[in-house]
Amino acid sequence: MELKKYKFNDIVIGNEGLLKGPFGSDLKKELYVPKSESTYKVYLQENILKKDNFVGNHYITKDYYDTAMKRYAVKEGDFIVTCDGTLGEIFQLKNITEKGIISSSLLRITLNKELCDEVFFPYFWTIKMKKTLVARANNSVLKHLPGLTDIRNFSFELPNLPTQRKIAAVLSALDNKIDLNRSINRNLEALAKQHYDYWFVQFDFPFDFAQGKPNAEGKPYKSSGGKMVWNDKLKREVPEGWEVKKLEDTLKCDISGDWGEEQTKGNHTYKVNCIRGCDMVNMTNLPERYIIPKNADKLLETNDFVIEISGGSPSQSTGRIVQITEEIINRFNKKVICSNFCHGIRLKEANLVSYFLQTWNTFYKNGVFFNYEGKTSGLKNFQFDSFFSNYWYFPPMELARQYHETYSKIKEKIDKTETEITKLTALRDKLLPLLMNGQVEVKG
Secondary structure (H helix, E strand, O other), X not given: OOEEEEEHHHHEOOHHHEEEOOOHHHHOXXXXXXXXXXXXXXXXXXXXXXXXOOOOOOEEXXXXXXXXXXXXXXXXXXXEEEOEOOOOOEEEOOOOOOOEXXXXXXXXEOEOOOOOOOOOHHHHHHHHHHHHHHHHOOOOOOOEOOOHHHHHXXXXXXXXXXXXXXXXXHHHHHHHHHHHHHHHHHHHHHHHHHHHHXXXXXXXXXXXXOOOEEOOOOEEOHHHOOOEEEEOOOOEEEEOXXXXXXXXXXXXXXXXXXXXXXXXXXXXXXXXXXXXHHHOOOOOOOOEEEEOHHHHHHOOOOOOEEEEOEEOEOOEOOOOEEEOOHHHHHHOOOXXXXXXXXXXXXXXXXXXXXXXXXXXXXXXXXXXXXXXXXXXXXXXXXXXXXXXXXXEEEOOHHHHHHHHHHHHHHHHHHHHHXXXXXXXXXXXXXXXXXXXXXXXXXXX
């Protein structure tokens, strides 16, 4: 396979072909506004990690875009890359329906397609660029990509365009199947959220008025005249018979994090896998760490939650959450902890798990956690105790159980699809260096 030498700056278009997002201070949460026909979307790490243009609800005004943010605009076909936290992940923006800009934690790449095929490029980035750039970052909980000058001067070899396209055809066939599975999971998550909204936001859960209790065959509660009562603590109406209590009253215990050591050292001999904030989107490759054996009481169990309490960005709050499923526990030999930038919690009632998860994700999506953040040494910290002292409404346990049963079945399907995605990804990643290095050639 014939190769030609380039620097990275050669395969992007001009000085703006590789661009870091604006300073965090230029995208403070106070600048965000509700979505409208004239607003501009702020694309975040979440868009890359979930491979989805449409997630996210951060917007700025047209005036602010025109006066300060126009340089950071994205256009059809641009690539965006994570440069903080989960490093070097890449995503191409296609079929853009919302004009927007990159956030402070992203890079934007505008490719010179006369030298590098756009389908081939993300594979090249992963095997040639990402691995080297990430290796230069410190092996710590919080990481950052090297500066733009280092990236621009990175040298490498590329095959010609016809060869690039042959390699891309093989790898993209696998990625198309992966994308299909991700689409299936998005639809399943949307179904679960729709169910949650119908029951616990609109309060139209099925209710047997004759028996005076929830029933799968009953009528929608609120729209059928179900009694709503005013709650002074929440300053809103809730269905009669629902409990209003502090969030902390739902907790059986909270579980502190531990980062341990990278290798066995002294009394750090107990091997675990550790969840960081940057692992929450994809729980398939958790770093191995070694902790003190007596800290094994920090091991997580099925239906625990891990909450990111330190990190975030000006455009992304702390408070991200992940549910620990049986599949995650088994995947890592039942020895999973969270890092000391995260916090674990365990609920008193297992039947509340699915309701709690969807409620928490609603808080996160609506930006509630921005109001519960403090700073130490420039790092944002989630004010855990303060938030959990808030009151919220909770459904009767039988209704919570019904929703948990339904959501658990959906989650099981999602987890199985995620397992298939993991296997397909492993196959693609095994082929990737072989094709890129010419050890395997594509005929035809």
